[in-house]
Amino acid sequence: MSTIELPARINASPRPAPGKKTRSVPDWLIAGGLTVLVLILLAWNIDGFPTASDDEGTYLAQAWAVQEGRGLAHYTYWYDHPPLGWIQLAALSWLPQLLVPSMIAVTAGRIAMLPVQAATLLLIYLVSRRSGMPKWGAALALLACGLSPLYLTMGRQIYLDSFAVMWILGAFALALSTRRHLWHYAAAGAAAAIAVLSKETIVIILPAVLLALWQNSARTSTRPWAVGSFFTGLVLVGGFYPLYAVLRGELFPGADHVSLIGAWQFQLMSRSGSGSVFDSSSGTNALIHSWLYYDQVILIGGLVAAMLTLAVRRLRPIGLAGAIFTLVALRPGGYMPAMYVVQVLPFFALALAGLIVTAVTRLEPRRDWWRAVAVGVFVAVALTFVVPRWYVGAERAVTNEDNAPYAQAAEYLDTRIADPAGTTVVVDDVLWIDCVDAGYQPDQVLWFYKLDLDSAVAERLPNGWRDVDYVVSSPAMRDNTSGLPTVAALLTNSTVVAEFGESEGRIEIRKVDKENAR
Known part of the structure; x- marks a missing residue:
């Protein structure tokens, strides 16, 4: 596969004309302002839409058990998801319930998820910038994710996947650090481990994080140390859960006890599959159609963009993450959870914004009137296909009273x-x-x-x-x-x-x- 390099000028600011001073809007103000905008939309009617799901209640009950010191479940203990996601939820969920005790528990839990979504949106912007995108491209990535009706639906709900996405984006940001300190790479490994301990299914895109680190350390003589630091952080933090199982004598399956490996075997092999996406009668097919009902733009556009950005070196880790998510979704006979798309959305948004940046940068015409035509076409497409669909989804999110x-x-x-x-x-x-x-x-x-x-x-x-x-x-x-x-x-x-x-x-x-x- 040929490699396309993003030109250096996408990060360069235009030189001001003699005698004129220009002020560049700082990144923190752009990212912060856009994040506040999205959070307002997320919080508006958060108790009314979408309909509360049984999974949300389950995760809240697990967090309650952590708060009350009653173990890790309100039912028979086994190695379900790793407990770190519930522990984080327990740390966040007590405050909304304390401030407004009259609201139902699911609403309090959803409010507790807003800081997680805020961190996720800010990290999308940061990863965009460290992947070589200009400020407008990073803003586009943040908005492409944050304003998607699918995000305004799934991002409100209480899912462990949201914690995992936040931490894995943190791992990407650290792996792409411009300072290239070894402790950044070790911290990237630790963040990746926390992501996996929050929701184990995020482990599939660790190769994309490692690729980002590998490429970012290419110009230094410390690449082996960088990779070693990453795995050190990954193993030291991620090893606590298997160590816990070892100390309890529950690592391997056996008579009369649960086990960590037995739980993995159930999740990955023996669990009943939801069928192939290509089978119109399968659960997977129905699930993907339900995602497309909310937003075809980011799913189809992001899928195409993820495949194309594999040819752009600085965006290849993002494209690889999107490609891995897609291949897992397309596998025949596997189990597809309803919240899987929560992990996909940020990376499709990043790929979509990155592809647009690459096209604009490489195909930027020399004459201003061509530039005006290109901007006009983009705005026309957005107003015709994107805005109407997203407006309907946003209106549903802020008006429905399903709960x-x-x-x-x-x-x-x-x-x-x-x-x-x-x-x-x-x-x-x-x-x-x-x-x-x-x-x-x-x-x-x-x-x-x-x-x-x-x-x-x-x-x-x-x-x-x-x-x-x-x-x-x-x-x-x-x-x-x-x-x-x-x-x-x-x-x-x-x-x-x-x-x-x-x-x-x-x-x-x-x-x-x-x-x-x-």
């Missing part, structure tokens, strides 16, 4: 149940913390999946569904009763005592009919 039924259900469970401490209630994970905060005993608030899939939870219910007092029926529960006979029996043998919302999005408080089984 009102959850807030009403949480208030009912808090005020209308006579004896919360003596009541056993089955919920989805969105309302788990709200029930605990309302006075229900943590071991009597049961995540519906665990009724049939967790033997420790089943032992608490010797009479099965008859030991449950209330079940809170939500879309997440109603859509996932296959293979969960106890949950199905609960929904069949219960009566609606309160209902919030309409149609498929309704939340029902159902009292279990213990005497009249159907």
Whole structure:
């Protein structure tokens, strides 16, 4: 593959005319101002859109367990995701809940994620600049990610992927450091390790971070030391989790205990796949179409840009990250999580901005009227194809009230149940913390999946569904009763005592009919 070098002039400021003084807007002001703009859009109606997901509730419950010192889960302990993501969430989530205790837990958790998104946007700008882009190109990368309707949707939600993306972008920024100190490279390795310990799936783009470091250290005689420093930081920080498993005797699979390697085997090999993206009936295909529903511009444009930037040396690490994400998404038979796109968006935005910078720089016409034509074409395309689509997505994000039924259900469970401490209630994970905060005993608030899939939870219910007092029926529960006979029996043998919302999005408080089984 031929290599295209970004011309040096993209980082050079034009010389001022004699007798004239020019003031360049500082990077911190551009990045800070644009980040504040995006954060306002993220925070506006954060409690109303999008609909709270069960995964958000699960991660919040894990963070609550860390805060309360109850272990790493509110259900049977095993090596799920590494715990560092939950620990970071626990450190951030206490303040919103303390300041506004009346809001539901998911809203408080979403507000706690705003500093993470702010750091991510600032790092996108920094990585752009250190990849050779001018200020306007770095601003374009930040806005391409931050204003995407897909980001305004997924960026509001509580996902461990957001922590991983923040740290891996930090690793890129350190690997591309213009000072090229060895401690920068060691810190890059440490940041990459923290990213993996926040969400292990980010490990797939470590080769892109290493490529950035390799290229950045090309002009020094310390490249071997730079690579060694990176791996030192990576191993010293990343090794704590396997060491924890070793000390507990839980590194390798065995009888009567969970194991770290066993969890990896489940995540990478034995977990049921979601099918091929090329199969119209597969879960992966449906998921990608749902992403495209929110934003085709950044996904399709970013994909093309990532492939093309592989030919641009300074942008090749970004292109490689985008290419790896794409290949993993296209693999047949693998499992595709709904939040996978959270990791993809920043790198597609970086690739898209980098490609535009390269085109403008290399194809910049010598005559001003050609420049005006090029700018006019770009603005026309943006106004015709990008702005209308993004406006609709942004309007949905700031106006929809999808979570009102959850807030009403949480208030009912808090005020209308006579004896919360003596009541056993089955919920989805969105309302788990709200029930605990309302006075229900943590071991009597049961995540519906665990009724049939967790033997420790089943032992608490010797009479099965008859030991449950209330079940809170939500879309997440109603859509996932296959293979969960106890949950199905609960929904069949219960009566609606309160209902919030309409149609498929309704939340029902159902009292279990213990005497009249159907």
